Amino acid sequence: xxxxxxxxxDGTFSRSRRTTNSAVPAGRGLxxxxxxxxxxxxxxxxxxxxxxxAVEIDEFVGGVRREFEEKYHTIxxxxxxxxxxxxxxxxxxxxxxxxxxxHYRRGQALPPALERARTLAVSPAYLAVEVYPDRLVCVRxxxxxxxxxxxx
Amino acid sequence: xxxxxxxxxxxxxxRVVGRLADSQDELNQQQAVLQQSIGRVAxxxxxxxxxxxxxxAEFTEYRRRDELRHNLQVAHTEIIQVxxxxxxxxxxxxxxxxxxxxxxxxxxxxxVTHGTLRxxxxxxxxxxxxxxxxxxxxxxxxxxxxxxxxxxxxxxxTTRRDNDKAALFxxxxxxxxxxxxxTARWLRQYTARQDPTxxxxxxxxxxxxxxxGAFGHESKHLVMRQLGEWYERLADDRGIVDRQVDRWxxxxxxxxxxxxxxxxxxxxxxxxxxxxxxxxxxxxxHRAAEERFRxxxxxxxxxxxxxxxxxxxxxDGLVTGYDVEExxxxxxxxxxxxxxxxxxxxxxxxxAVQAAAPLHEETxxxxxxxxxxxxxxxxxxxxxxxxxxxxALAKDWIAEGAGRLEAANIGxxxxxxxxxxxxxxxxxxxxxxxTDLVTGxxxxxxAETEAAVAKVRFTGPPxxxxxxxxxVLLLALWAGLLHNPGLAVFFLLATAGLAGASAYQARAxxxxxxxxxxxxxxxxxxxxxxxxxGIAELVDLRAEWERELALAASLTAYLNxxxxxxxxxxxxxxxxxx
Numbered sequence: 001x002x003x004x005x006x007x008x009x010d011g012t013f014s015r016s017r018r019t020t021n022s023a024v025p026a027g028r029g030l031x032x033x034x035x036x037x038x039x040x041x042x043x044x045x046x047x048x049x050x051x052x053x054a055v056e057i058d059e060f061v062g063g064v065r066r067e068f069e070e071k072y073h074t075i076x077x078x079x080x081x082x083x084x085x086x087x088x089x090x091x092x093x094x095x096x097x098x099x100x101x102x103h104y105r106r107g108q109a110l111p112p113a114l115e116r117a118r119t120l121a122v123s124p125a126y127l128a129v130e131v132y133p134d135r136l137v138c139v140r141x142x143x144x145x146x147x148x149x150x151x152x
Numbered sequence: 153x154x155x156x157x158x159x160x161x162x163x164x165x166x167r168v169v170g171r172l173a174d175s176q177d178e179l180n181q182q183q184a185v186l187q188q189s190i191g192r193v194a195x196x197x198x199x200x201x202x203x204x205x206x207x208x209a210e211f212t213e214y215r216r217r218d219e220l221r222h223n224l225q226v227a228h229t230e231i232i233q234v235x236x237x238x239x240x241x242x243x244x245x246x247x248x249x250x251x252x253x254x255x256x257x258x259x260x261x262x263x264v265t266h267g268t269l270r271x272x273x274x275x276x277x278x279x280x281x282x283x284x285x286x287x288x289x290x291x292x293x294x295x296x297x298x299x300x301x302x303x304x305x306x307x308x309x310t311t312r313r314d315n316d317k318a319a320l321f322x323x324x325x326x327x328x329x330x331x332x333x334x335t336a337r338w339l340r341q342y343t344a345r346q347d348p349t350x351x352x353x354x355x356x357x358x359x360x361x362x363x364x365g366a367f368g369h370e371s372k373h374l375v376m377r378q379l380g381e382w383y384e385r386l387a388d389d390r391g392i393v394d395r396q397v398d399r400w401x402x403x404x405x406x407x408x409x410x411x412x413x414x415x416x417x418x419x420x421x422x423x424x425x426x427x428x429x430x431x432x433x434x435x436x437x438h439r440a441a442e443e444r445f446r447x448x449x450x451x452x453x454x455x456x457x458x459x460x461x462x463x464x465x466x467x468d469g470l471v472t473g474y475d476v477e478e479x480x481x482x483x484x485x486x487x488x489x490x491x492x493x494x495x496x497x498x499x500x501x502x503x504a505v506q507a508a509a510p511l512h513e514e515t516x517x518x519x520x521x522x523x524x525x526x527x528x529x530x531x532x533x534x535x536x537x538x539x540x541x542x543x544a545l546a547k548d549w550i551a552e553g554a555g556r557l558e559a560a561n562i563g564x565x566x567x568x569x570x571x572x573x574x575x576x577x578x579x580x581x582x583x584x585x586x587t588d589l590v591t592g593x594x595x596x597x598x599a600e601t602e603a604a605v606a607k608v609r610f611t612g613p614p615x616x617x618x619x620x621x622x623x624v625l626l627l628a629l630w631a632g633l634l635h636n637p638g639l640a641v642f643f644l645l646a647t648a649g650l651a652g653a654s655a656y657q658a659r660a661x662x663x664x665x666x667x668x669x670x671x672x673x674x675x676x677x678x679x680x681x682x683x684x685x686g687i688a689e690l691v692d693l694r695a696e697w698e699r700e701l702a703l704a705a706s707l708t709a710y711l712n713x714x715x716x717x718x719x720x721x722x723x724x725x726x727x728x729x730x
Contacts, residue, residue, distance in 0.1 A: 102653065123562045125382070125704070138428045146555035148563065 035143040041066050043081055043139070044130045046094060046101060057101070065096045074132065077113050080121040081128035091121050120148075158638030165642055169649035176653045180660060183339045187664065188428040191671075220496030223289050227491040234485045242478050246287045248276045249471045253464045255289065256328060259296055260460065265295035273386060285471055288321050306383050316342060320470055324366070330370035339371050348382035349392075350515040356534065359525050363541035366462045377569060382518045383545070393549065396523050400546070400553030402507045406500075407444065409436040414660075415693060417685035421573045427566050429527035432693060434561045435700040438554060442707040445543065445550075449714070453537045465535070476514060483512045522546050544714040551711045558704040574679045575600070586687050594676050601672025605665045616656035621650035 042060035068075045075096050083089040088105040093114055104110055110118055117129040118138055126138040126146075136148040166583070251272060258264040273289040280286045291306035310318040323338035339358075346355065361367045362375055386392050395414040411432050419425045511524050525542035528534045534542075543550070566578040573587070576596040578589055610618075628643030 109582075113684075119565050119567075120559060120563050125558060125562060125701070136563075137558075138555075146552070146559045148556060148559050 076130040080117040082122045195621040224496035227488045231488045235320040252670050269293045270529040336371045348518040358540045360466045386519050397552045399552045404437045404441045407440040408433040418689040421686045424569045432697050439706045440705040463591045547711040547714050551708045605668050608664050614654045617650045617654035621647050
């Protein structure tokens with residue numbers, strides 16, 4: 001079991017699932033929206049989360065969450081990104097509502113909802129992959145996004 | 153029984169035992185020969201099996217080719233039929249069409265009398281009922297010879313038959329004669345009537361005129377503003393934009409390159425090969441797309457400096473390309489053409505037809521129309537200039553479509569590649585090392601060889617001989633106990649004979665084991681070589697896949713550099729960028 005590095009609340013992925021089932025239509029404007037510089041900086045910074053204080057993490061995650069709420073009216077299940085902590089870590093995930101960052105080793109299974117984003121997240125083409133109930137959104141390093149309609 | 157009889161019997165037995173030993177020798181030799189023959193038969197069987205597999209592959213290939221050839225022939229024949237039907241049903245339209253630009257050009261040089269023109273246009277009016285162009289030509293002829301009454305009547309009939317085409321036709325004819333204001337009026341009322349979510353296909357003419365600079369300054373400005381407005385409005389509708397993106401994704405995906413035929417070992421030993429092939433071929437679309445667009449944007453466009461020639465080209469396009477009556481036959485012709493283009497491969501052709509389906513819709517939204525023009529309509533022969541202009545306007549969707557293909561391709565990577573050969577199988581992922589695989593395969597084959605060797609044991613005839621020898625020895629002891637020396641000697645001799653035979657047979661066992669080990673080693677060497685070949689090919693394929701996929705970024709960068717304003721040509725004589 002991966003050890004949560006930072007656990008502010010006892011939030012789990014099932015909590016964020018509820019968040020996305022809000023009345024606001026998920027993904028409005030999501031498809032073409034270029035992610036902001038703040039968002040990109042935050043996602044990059046999270047990789048070094050081991051060196052950040054809890055306050056800094058909260059700040060970053062809060063910024064990202066605000067961006068989603070204000071601009072796209074939806075919040076992803078989680079964000080999966082390649083982990084540069086070095087072997088054996090491969091990816092880390094961020095659950096936006098609970099601010100939980102978890103680092104996963106190579107071969108270690110991600111939560112089922114996030115697993116399908118794994119191969120995309122480790123590809124050099126994308127900085128991070130946002131996972132929604134019905135789609136994946138791959139974010140490139142320049143903030144442009146690619147939307148993949150998922151079947152699950 | 154007296155001693156002499158016993159001695160006789162013993163001699164007889166010795167003789168029999170001697171003969172037995174001889175037969176045993178012979179038997180052993182025959183067994184060795186048999187062993188060799190079995191080895192040869194196994195070799196031949198292996199060869200036969202591999203030849204049979206080759207034959208089957210060749211036969212399947214032959215059948216496929218035969219089917220393709222058949223499809224191709226049928227398509228060729230049917231194309232001719234469809235074209236004949238087009239000619240019979242709509243051939244008379246051609247005459248009217250030729251007259252359209254013919255009359256205008258003849259009048260330019262002033263060598264045709266008004267009478268001839270009038271007569272011809274009115275005749276055509278009679279033979280092509282319901283065709284919008286015939287009264288339009290009557291109107292043009294009447295206008296030229298200054299007969300406003302007839303011109304007005306003919307004009308009314310033209311607009312009744314096809315209001316939109318009439319507006320475009322007269323706008324272009326007027327532009328040809330530099331009546332720019334009148335052109336702008338026709339265009340204004342034409343565009344005001346249009347619904348950007350349901351444009352008829354002839355709207356492409358407007359794109360043609362803008363991209364070739366056939367409109368005057370005023371009209372161009374008007375049209376560009378209108379196009380810009382529609383573009384903004386429709387680009388907010390994600391449904392419409394998504395359709396464009398999907399369409400471009402499908403279109404780009406159709407242009408795949410097959411995997412290099414030098415990959416021979418990997419397909420043979422990896423059950424994951426179909427996925428790998430699909431993955432690689434899916435990644436090649438970016439290179440193909442970039443080459444396609446670069447080619448489209450390279451070179452000077454052949455463009456006449458004479459306004460009239462430019463307008464005539466567009467007029468030709470208007471009168472030939474967009475008549476709905478012909479649409480079903482044109483669609484059929486297009487399907488057959490795709491089959492011919494795909495060398496008889498109906499699946500591939502169906503995919504291309506599916507991707508080009510919006511080209512056949514009677515009314516389309518503005519964005520789809522742009523995509524249509526960017527794809528290039530095979531029937532109207534979209535001009536290269538229009539194509540450039542439309543691609544530059546559609547670049548965001550193209551880039552998005554390519555981005556989706558890229559992401560889908562990356563996401564479709566198999567988690568592990570399976571190898572299966574010689575009854576051994578392994579899953580290869582990022583953590584697998586070549587040495588481990590080779591060791592695993594070698595160990596598997598060695599284990600099988602050892603199992604086969606272990607089966608060559610002291611069993612069968614030698615064991616039976618030994619057991620009987622033991623039994624006979626007991627009999628000899630029994631005879632000894634009965635004080636019957638003759639019988640005891642007889643049994644002892646029999647024991648010796650049988651034991652000898654058993655030992656003799658057992659002597660051949662090490663040789664057979666050695667032979668099996670030798671075969672096992674050969675098998676191992678061949679399998680390891682195959683495995684190493686497979687791994688090398690896998691590494692190569694992955695590197696090639698990564699190289700192809702990396703081109704996606706280059707395609708996006710190239711598309712982003714295109715600027716639509718640069719591809720709307722200025723009118724002849726006007727300053728560039730005016």
